[in-house]
Amino acid sequence: MTPVALSLALTISLLTAVAATLTYDDVAEASCYLRTYGFLENEENHQQSSSLDNAITLNEALSLFQKYYSLPGNGVLIVETIRVMRRPRCGVADIHAYSPLTRKWTRTHLMWNFRLANRDTLRTIQSAFALWSKQSSLTFSRDPLQPDILISYQSGAHAYENSGDSCPPPRVPFTGPRSVVAHAFFPTGAPNQVTEVHVNETEPWHITLARPPSDKLYLLQKR
Incomplete structure (x- = not known):
């Protein structure tokens, strides 16, 4: 042939x-x-x-x-x-050109914040970090002023909350519901670096800790 x-x-x-x-x-x-x-x-x-x-x-x-x-x-x-x-899925690549294990924080107690989040959202995120802590050596506390991890709702082509720079490729822009639901960035180990998590605000999120309906995405579990 x-x-x-x-x-x-x-x-x-x-x-x-x-x-x-x-x-x-x-x-x-x-x-x-x-x-x-x-x-x-x-x-x-x-x-x-x-x-x-x-x-x-x-x-x-x-x-x-x-x-x-x-x-x-x-x-x-x-x-x-x-x-x-x-x-619907996370916007971070499944296969990386580098090992994520080489990208980590320099300490084990980390501060987090969810920008402009209401009480229910903060409670759910706190529960998510508690689950993470149980499965790792990391511990977490909320600090609205100087977080190590900054979470925010975003839509379309968007920018870093901390610096205002455009969110770079290969992260996929949020094109609407039922597509990329969120993406995050690995820490670099640089002093005072803020690692960001961007959540697609157009998705039908279920925020509270109660069991979600079938047509909602559960913010506590989605990754």
């Missing part, structure tokens, strides 16, 4: 399982998702690659994604895969 024929066969294989319901737009959407969340290298790194190489790379990236989320597919784009990709 010639390289061109093999490339075509591989591309078609990505659609074979559900050709009646998935389109080339779905393949493009999946490719963009895989790049955004670290499963596939950016396009500029593959400008000189052949269509055969790109088809193989996409197949491998899909396989990695499916293994990461315990999905069937074996590198073939199927309905269940695209459905998982369209779920």
